[in-house]
Amino acid sequence: MAKEEIERIEYPNTDIWSTLFDRKNKGFPDDTVIYTTPSSSHSYTYQQTRQTTIAFATGLRHHFSFQKGQVLALFAPNCIDTPAITWGTHFAGGIVSPANPAYTVRELAHHLKDSGSSILITQAQLLKVALQAAQEAGIPKTHVLLIGEGGAVDGVRHFSEILKEGGSEGDRVKVDPKTDLAFLVYSSGTTGLPKGVMLSHENIVADLFMGASVEGGLTRTGRDRVLSVLPYYHIYGLQCLVHFPMLLGLTTVVMPSFNLPDFCRIIQEHRITYTYLAPPVILHLAKSPIVSDYDLTSLKTITSGAAPLTKELIFGVHKRLGIHVKQAYGLSETSPVTHIQKHWDVALGSVGPALPNQTVLFMSPDAKEVPHGTEGEIWIRGPNVFKGYLNNENATKECLTEDGFFKTGDIGYRDEDGNMYVTDRVKELIKYKGFQVAPAELEGLLMGMEDVQDVAVVGVHDKERETEIPVACIVPAKGVVRGREAEERIVKWVAERVAGHKQLRGGVRWVDEVPKSASGKILRRELRTWLKEEKEKGRVKARL
The missing domain is CATH 3.30.300.30 (ANL, C-terminal domain)
Known part of the structure; x- marks a missing residue:
């Protein structure tokens, strides 16, 4: 396999909680609002998030005897409480496993059983499905908690009650960033049941700093406001809209789910400047007549991922709204971001160059590197590449090589300037x-x-x-x-x-x-x- 010169950056050899909350020079004050609701009636500053994580962690230990390595499942739409719950679990040495809020009882039960979850966090509107799935998975009702607006429902306690049993101080459980898991996210795949993707603390921290090497230069604390509409249960939303804002000190307005009129109204009212989206929303911005009813002039840049965008769509949004649309690429197995366009109008149709610390190869079906500029399966190696699929050794062996390359299953090529073009999936x-x-x-x-x-x-x-x-x-x-x-x-x-x-x-x-x-x-x-x-x-x- 050919060797290439790759850019390298330093990242902390620490767990996620320490990376975010033990740093010395974060560049913004403790009272910076990081997460807020569209109504602004509920928000979390940096310091409030930190305190809540510790209180939740100590409450987990006190009430549930929570131990290092236990799994907490999150079954909820985007919620302002999600970040604190996530990092509180990490503070206690646990693993977080987000679940799609659209799951049926059968699908959620599989997720809970496969992940080995011992605690389930949900919201009131999903409680019926959550309780049935928890019962099938052997999780007692006492181990189901609610987040979001309101309090206890039908004997299921709200997480705020657990916070009262915690405290503002506590000893963080020590973890090995390289080997201890932070997340079990589930990849949709094209066939069969979703597979549990094992992501370590190092995977997330490395990718966070790799992405910030590009995104950090585009956004500024105190100036930019981000709209969170991508689902937090998906690694794209989890990394870019939960972790990035806390690392960079950006205020993000949290939407529970996508609705075009609400999406446009929030941009208008909160003067949103930046957001991460998937192509279906970009399509609305380019073609929907509803968009014309709102003032979206504050929105300057969009980063789009999850599926390819055409030049026509990118130019369509720019011509209509003046917004710069950049493309990015990544997978659950790569934590997720591997490529981001640096400039929206350079190498249109590409996903930009590879982020630092990665080797990217383009391989033939017989596992030989293809000539430069030729299409091949994309293989990636770097500190952001996952540890394997949970309870699925065969699937892990099929996609991870002995020397650490992940076979993405995507087809693409790289131009002479290093920009990658993704043309399709092998199976599609x-x-x-x-x-x-x-x-x-x-x-x-x-x-x-x-x-x-x-x-x-x-x-x-x-x-x-x-x-x-x-x-x-x-x-x-x-x-x-x-x-x-x-x-x-x-x-x-x-x-x-x-x-x-x-x-x-x-x-x-x-x-x-x-x-x-x-x-x-x-x-x-x-x-x-x-x-x-x-x-x-x-x-x-x-x-x-």
Whole structure:
């Protein structure tokens, strides 16, 4: 494998709590508000967060006899109490495992059992699901706590009661940053049940400082205000909207979940200057008429991750709102950020250069490094790469090499200036008569067509050709009449712009919405299932 010169930066050899709260020169005062609600009725300063973490940690020990290495699960939408709960668990030597608040009882029970959680934190509106899942996982009701507004509900105590049993001082449990886990986050994957990603304290701290080497130069305490809308249960939101603000001293307004009018109103009222988003929200900013009803001029920069953005969409947002949209790349297994664009209008379509302290390779299917500028599977090695999948040794061996490279499953290449372009996922490539067709390439092309509001491209098997063919599942733009004429116009438009093997031989299927995860990834499996059913009904026809 080729060796490359990589930039290196120093980061503390400390656990997360010590990194954030034991530092000497943080660059902002203790009374800086870090987290606040949209109504501003509840907020946490730096010092209040620190005190709450210690009180919660000592309360955990006193009431639950909480020990080092125990797992606390967080099953809640974004909540202003989440940061203190998270770092309080770390202070007590515990591991935090965030769970998707959209989980069913079955899914949450699997998460709780697989992670080995002994305490469950939730909110009142999710209590019914939480209690049923806890019972299935063997967690007693006494070990379920509430956060957010209000108090105890149906005999389930609010975490504020635990704080009273704690104190403002306590001994922090010592952990080894390199080996002791801080988080068990669950990756969605493309098949099977989610896998527990084991992230150490060093993984998070290293990635935090690697990301801050870029983001720290763009934001300033006392000047910038960040909007937290990405879900905290996902590593992207957890790192960028929970950890980054505390490290950099940025005030962040916490939204429980995304709603476009509320999103725009909060930007307008709180004069938000910076935020992290996923592509579905970028799409709204570019095309939704609702956006025109609000003053978003305070918003200067957006960093987008989780899925690729097209040049057309980036320019669309800039032309409409004057906002700079940068792209970033990362995975749960890399804590997560590995690449960030430094300038929004340089290397458009890329995710920028690699952050410091990493080696990035592009590999062929037979595990050989491909020539510079050639597409290959992205392999990454660095202090931010995870420790493996919990209770899944086979999956760990499949994706981690003996010399520490993580096989991401993503396809991409690097240009001569070091900027990385992600073209697709290995498992999502459509194989047409031996050719590989990248759905993301066709999606990016189609998003530049006026007829298209949103799109996902997937492959379906064509018995006549014994091969996969691409189908475009399209949300039509306002005013476009769904029908044969529009379908043929779109297919012809694409055919004029791509090589023969990339044409939409599966045609167009109209959809009301492209299914996506909370992190913005297209749920292609759902579309494939739906298209298979449609095909069996004779509704998906191959084209010449």
